[in-house]
Amino acid sequence: MEGFTLILLYLALPSLLFSAVKQILTWRKSLGSKPQFPGPRQFPLLGRVHDLPRYSLWLKFKEWADIYGPIYYTRVIDQTFIIVSDEKIAEELLVKRGHIYSGRPQIxxxxxxxxxxxxxxxxxxxxxxxxxxxxxxxxxxxxxxxxxxxxxxxxxxxxxxxxxxxxxxxxxxxxxxxxxxxxxxxxxxxxxxxxxxxxxxxxxxxxxxxxxxxxxxxxxxxxxxxxxxxxxxxxxxxxxxxxxxxxxxxxxxxxxxxxxxxxxxxxxxxxxxxxxxxxxxxxxxxxxxxxxxxxxxxxxxxxxxxxxxxxxxxxxxxxxxxxxxxxxxxxxxxxxxxxxxxxxxxxxxxxxxxxxxxxxxxxxGVPLGVPHQAERDDEYRGVKIKKGTVVLACEWALxxxxxxxxxxxxxxxxxxxxxxxxxxxxxxxxxxxxxxxxxxxxxxxxxxxxxxxxxxxxxxxxxxxxxxxxxxxxxxxxxxxxxxxxxxxxxxxxxxxxxxxxxxxxxxxxxxxxxxxxxxxxxxxxxxxxx
Incomplete structure (x- = not known):
């Protein structure tokens, strides 16, 4: 089935183009300004989807946590992720601000x-x-x-x-x-x-x-x-x-x-x-x-x-x-x-x-943690977190x-x-x-x-x-x-x-x-x- 993927990707080009336009508009709005969490370099359209393993993904997240610290940012196509590997940060976001971060992302x-x-x-x-x-x-x-x-x-x-x-x-x-x-x-x-x-x-x-x-x-x-x-x-x-x-x-x-x-x-x-x-x-x-x-x-x-x-x-x-x-x-x-x-x-x-x-x-048994989604815009440590952002408290790293x-x-x-x-x-x-x-x-x-x-x-x-x-x-x-x-x-x-x-x-x-x-x-x- 996956050998068919390239052909299907071409068929999916309209959706990819729509995602690209959304990202360009987002980048234009954010030019010049606001503080961001650290994280790996993001590539146009793809984010980091090209080097994220489909198996044992938690090992990659732990590798990045060792480089970028206990809270960092990454993106996969049109989905933004914040990865947490510190219990206090996870508690501040997912418990104390549970009224904001208790949604579930679309699987x-x-x-x-x-x-x-x-x-x-x-x-x-x-x-x-x-x-x-x-x-x-x-x-x-x-x-x-x-x-x-x-x-x-x-x-x-x-x-x-x-x-x-x-x-x-x-x-x-x-x-x-x-x-x-x-x-x-x-x-x-x-x-x-x-x-x-x-x-x-x-x-x-x-x-x-x-x-x-x-x-x-x-x-x-x-x-x-x-x-x-x-x-x-x-x-x-x-x-x-x-x-x-x-x-x-x-x-x-x-x-x-x-x-x-x-x-x-x-x-x-x-x-x-x-x-x-x-x-x-x-x-x-x-x-x-x-x-x-x-x-x-x-x-x-x-x-x-x-x-x-x-x-x-x-x-x-x-x-x-x-x-x-x-x-x-x-x-x-x-x-x-x-x-x-x-x-x-x-x-x-x-x-x-x-x-x-x-x-x-x-x-x-749950090395990635179970994802939470921001139900509205928020700010943490001076960084804006947009509605829809997925927050993962990575168990393997924790x-x-x-x-x-x-x-x-x-x-x-x-x-x-x-x-x-x-x-x-x-x-x-x-x-x-x-x-x-x-x-x-x-x-x-x-x-x-x-x-x-x-x-x-x-x-x-x-x-x-x-x-x-x-x-x-x-x-x-x-x-x-x-x-x-x-x-x-x-x-x-x-x-x-x-x-x-x-x-x-x-x-x-x-x-x-x-x-x-x-x-x-x-x-x-x-x-x-x-x-």
Whole structure:
């Protein structure tokens, strides 16, 4: 498809010409005058689109941050960017001025995402966004009070059993585990877990710089439909995703009417609210059903992609750092003995939490950060920031500020456990965590902060503790050379939210007794989980 790009660029010349005229007019207005943030040299028409990599873009942004400082400016064709790599600056702009910098930029290859109701995290701040965010916040908070009703632990027992039976498929099982937890919470249908993970991955591809070329060479999007394969694909993909969510919603509604839908699902919570508003028979317009199915469907989807990547990076980190694997296992054995850890062991396992927290710092799941857009003109440090400017707090750079994260390129869980490190906090029964405290910027900023910290905290802790309780992890050894097969820790799918590229691990049960316990736990949940 991309071999066709040059021809399509010629077809897109009218849009490029329009962009050029806009830029010339902008330059004429700004001649002579105003202070600007530093940044790389900008070229006519292109800005810096010619040397921005479509993969691992965060490395380029970190390179420029080292040259131009903690806040700098760049441009891609007709879109202006301000890149931030300092927590205080990010807080000043995205938190203290959140009333200005809480918009979302247009992702060119997604259709109407700013208007809604499909993807609440990608909408502008309007009534649809407010209603969906308010509902999702309350739904997640209520589920957290019950530690997500035990679904995390039950799905973990299934996961451990699968890992024991076929460890070579650990990457597939990890994403499916996240998908099953979310599908169970949303609709009471964990069998949707794999499809949920695949749908999330495809959506991320379409919204990423590494995805359709129309996300970077945006004028191509304006080609007529017959010459625009990216547009045609997106129309079909979004329609299929919405239809899938709507089908799940209607199936759950039928179960609710029959009294068969469990009360520990988000669908049940929604239908109960509809009943309390006086609609006892749950008859709704299609518009109302689409609104609700997208609200629950997106909450379901985003809980897969934000967690599966960190879990896969955690497995990688443990395989590459056996000294920390052993420290965490010793802590688990002391506290849990012969039983699988649960969320009730949280306070007693700070080393496990530190290894997980450091994984997310070392290999951020959102290394670019999630973009904010200025909703009106502003001024910062004497520099005019125009409405529509995209502000990116680059996580990869933030996580490597030397004064905050010494030796930032290396995996150092002790930074969360030992006094003297800038990120250390007491008491260790509470810190480190993903709910509060140091280095919470991974979840975003201000009014667009992710709502899922509590879910991430529970799910990643149970996963990390249970896997290390049951298994030893190490790099796979090449059968021909006898040497460990190298793992490229920076090889990823380069989506907005990352998963590592496939890699190999040697995963072995720690001993025969532990293997028997894993199988027993798997048998216990087989009857109650829809496998």
């Amino acid at each position: 060119r290859s997604l259709i109407r995402h700013k208007e809604g109701p499909t993807y609440s995290a990608l909408m502008d701040r309007h009534d649809i966004w407010k209603a969906q965010r308010k509902w999702a916040h309350a739904a997640v908070a209520e589920a957290y009070k019950h530690h997500f009703y035990g679904h995390v632990e039950r799905e973990m027992r299934r996961y451990l059993g699968l890992l024991l039976l076929d460890p070579s498929r650990f990457l597939d099982y990890t994403r499916e585990y996240c998908g099953r937890v979310m599908s169970r919470l949303a609709w009471d249908d964990a069998t949707q877990g794999r499809a949920n993970g695949d749908s999330a991955d495809t959506t991320l591809h379409c919204m990423s710089v590494s995805g359709p070329i129309t996300n970077t060479i945006t004028p191509l999007w304006h080609l007529p439909a017959f010459a625009n394969p990216w547009y045609r694909y997106e129309v079909r993909r979004e329609r299929e995703q919405r239809d899938w969510w709507l089908s799940n919603f209607r199936l759950a509604k039928d179960r609710m009417r029959r009294g068969e839908l469990p009360g520990d699902t988000w669908a049940y919570r929604y239908f109960e609210q509809v009943k309390k508003e006086g609609n006892g028979d749950l008859n709704q317009t299609e518009e109302q059903e689409v609104f609700a199915s997208c609200m629950i469907g997106f909450l379901n989807l985003v809980g897969v992609v934000t967690i599966s990547g960190p879990l896969k990076f955690f497995l990688m980190a443990m395989g590459l750092h056996p000294e920390w694997q052993k420290k965490a296992q010793a802590e688990i054995d002391k506290v849990c003995g012969g039983r699988m850890p649960t969320i009730q062991d949280y306070a007693a396992l700070p080393t496990v939490r530190a290894c997980m927290k450091e994984t997310v710092r070392w290999r951020s 996580n490597r500020v030397p004064s905050r994260y010494p030796d930032g390129d290396h995996f150092r869980p002790e930074r969360w456990l030992e006094p003297g490190w800038p990120t250390y906090q007491e008491p260790l029964t509470r810190y480190p965590n993903f709910r509060e405290g140091q280095a919470m910027h991974s979840f975003g900023w201000g009014r667009r902060t992710c709502l899922g910290q509590n879910l991430v905290d529970d799910e990643t802790f149970v996963f990390a503790a249970a896997v290390l309780w049951a298994f030893d992890l190490a790099p796979k050894v090449c059968p021909r050379t006898g040497e460990p097969i190298p793992i490229d820790t920076q090889a990823t799918n380069s989506h907005v939210i990352l998963e590592p590229s496939p890699y190999k691990l040697d995963i072995k049960v720690r001993n025969a007794e532990r293997g028997g316990q894993v199988l027993e736990g798997y048998r216990e949940v087989m009857g109650e989980l829809r496998l």
